[in-house]
Amino acid sequence: MSRGQKSTLIERLDALYEYEREPVTKDKLHGWKTFIAMFSGEHIAGTEFVLGPLMVMHGVSTRDFFLGLLVGNFLAVLSWALLCAPVGVKTRLTIYWQLRRICGPYLTIAYSAFYAIILCLLAGAMVNVAVTAVSIPFNIPNPDFAAGEVIPTVPWILLAVIVGAVIAALAVLGFEKIAHFSKICAPWMVLVFFAGAIAVLADIGCSSIGDFWRVANEKIFTGIPAGLNTKYTFWHVMGFAWLCNATQHIGMADITIFRYAKKWTQGFASAFGMYLGHYGAWVCSGILCAAYLAAGNTNPQPGNIALFGAGFAGAVCVVIAGWTTANPTLYRAGLAIQVATPNWKRWKVTFAAGVFMVITACIPAVNANLDRIVGYYGLFFMPLGAFIFIDIWVFPKLGLISDYAQKAKLMISWPATFAWIGAFLFSVFLYGKDHYGWLSRLLEGKQPAWLANIKADLLFLVAPEWIVAVTLYTIFSVIQQKAAGTRIQTQEVGQ
Amino acid sequence: MKRILKIISYLGLVLTIVPSLLVFKAVFDTKVHYNLMIVGMVLWFATAPFCMRSKSLDEKEQ
Numbered sequence: 001m002s003r004g005q006k007s008t009l010i011e012r013l014d015a016l017y018e019y020e021r022e023p024v025t026k027d028k029l030h031g032w033k034t035f036i037a038m039f040s041g042e043h044i045a046g047t048e049f050v051l052g053p054l055m056v057m058h059g060v061s062t063r064d065f066f067l068g069l070l071v072g073n074f075l076a077v078l079s080w081a082l083l084c085a086p087v088g089v090k091t092r093l094t095i096y097w098q099l100r101r102i103c104g105p106y107l108t109i110a111y112s113a114f115y116a117i118i119l120c121l122l123a124g125a126m127v128n129v130a131v132t133a134v135s136i137p138f139n140i141p142n143p144d145f146a147a148g149e150v151i152p153t154v155p156w157i158l159l160a161v162i163v164g165a166v167i168a169a170l171a172v173l174g175f176e177k178i179a180h181f182s183k184i185c186a187p188w189m190v191l192v193f194f195a196g197a198i199a200v201l202a203d204i205g206c207s208s209i210g211d212f213w214r215v216a217n218e219k220i221f222t223g224i225p226a227g228l229n230t231k232y233t234f235w236h237v238m239g240f241a242w243l244c245n246a247t248q249h250i251g252m253a254d255i256t257i258f259r260y261a262k263k264w265t266q267g268f269a270s271a272f273g274m275y276l277g278h279y280g281a282w283v284c285s286g287i288l289c290a291a292y293l294a295a296g297n298t299n300p301q302p303g304n305i306a307l308f309g310a311g312f313a314g315a316v317c318v319v320i321a322g323w324t325t326a327n328p329t330l331y332r333a334g335l336a337i338q339v340a341t342p343n344w345k346r347w348k349v350t351f352a353a354g355v356f357m358v359i360t361a362c363i364p365a366v367n368a369n370l371d372r373i374v375g376y377y378g379l380f381f382m383p384l385g386a387f388i389f390i391d392i393w394v395f396p397k398l399g400l401i402s403d404y405a406q407k408a409k410l411m412i413s414w415p416a417t418f419a420w421i422g423a424f425l426f427s428v429f430l431y432g433k434d435h436y437g438w439l440s441r442l443l444e445g446k447q448p449a450w451l452a453n454i455k456a457d458l459l460f461l462v463a464p465e466w467i468v469a470v471t472l473y474t475i476f477s478v479i480q481q482k483a484a485g486t487r488i489q490t491q492e493v494g495q
Numbered sequence: 496m497k498r499i500l501k502i503i504s505y506l507g508l509v510l511t512i513v514p515s516l517l518v519f520k521a522v523f524d525t526k527v528h529y530n531l532m533i534v535g536m537v538l539w540f541a542t543a544p545f546c547m548r549s550k551s552l553d554e555k556e557q
Contacts, residue, residue, distance in 0.1 A: 031545040188539045191508055192511060194515070195512050195515035198515040198516060199519065226543055311529025313511070442548065
């Protein structure tokens, strides 16, 4: 690619986000109510019907599940409130413009491209969830990945294509209206989750509240993994609850939202999303899954378990939960992809993203491994948020220049590039050495004892990777700024 | 009018959650619970869009 083409790409990306280039003004700030409503709505999604059952299938015990979610979600809330919201309130900029200042335009483009891919993947997972309910009245069986069905039947794929096309069409026609509709659905969806779970408790032998813990231990969170699933402990649950939105909190993607907050303390509004969605809804979907299996059924797909617990309203809830979350996800993916396709109309871009979404929806392995995918996604984007945090709060105290890429007019920040790659590879290595066959064989007998003793799951690596990321970024930045040897005015370019 | 719509929408939510508690207490069977949830769903979606306003972040706070 020539330099001319590269600069055109940057110009296009800048133009796409031009309208949000300026910091949010004081008259547009919002109070607690808006943030509480937003977090409560966004974290009751279709994928909640997948993640609760996944924990059940991984044989988590009752104590580990409840305590792990309590601590993990608390860490997530603290990450929003203490790391993300203060940055959003201080700079009042979107993640795009903040990254551009610190990492330079090329790395921001890379971020957008990778983000588009993962958003399509997540939208596909949500379409899959919706199709598991839509398929029921047509008597089309949902693919059972645990039983070895790696590709759905042709009628199921056709249904996924239809549902995906409708979602893509709606994403083109009216993103705002559907965002509003999803907020209306939120209170009802929360209650459907709870109603379904409460109604099936008697089926598994729970006749009073005092009985719940015993029944949960014996019938729901039994501590025994199903099939070939690995065993999850307190640490897995806690790590997953913290990691599953890491891109948004530690990764700082939500500074785009918090730039509208009046005070940084509004970051604590995330507790409503975490404890309703990632605590209440996961517990409920776990209960539904266990009751569904205890009734002699197999293949606990979201549509099936919701229908089992809440009847037709439950199936509708699954469709709406999948649809209302797939829609904005696809819209945002389209926005990111548009950078690379300048001459395409928005509808063409969204449909292109929609094709990728439908393909993903037709791969049952995606939802069966959603916890792993979400784990990789969180660990991949998290270092960039770590750089933003350090750059804003710590660099001035160390005598280093913040927003160096912008002030030195760099196209790419090499400290950010190498620290990003280094931190992510650190996690991949620590996890992969015991879990990737090729890497285990390569390292056989060659690891020092201390390294061999570290048995890290992907879900344990949030904090270690954050520390590695900020350490590498700080060291590289010291080298860069010392080597530059020139004084750069600390005033912002163009001001 | 808005107040009436609001009351009906809350009734929809009540009909969504309360029947499950009565199933738990063995007052209802599952079929009644399923049907009442459908009624609750219809009431909620027929009224909530008219009495719930959600601001987008770009709108000014009043």
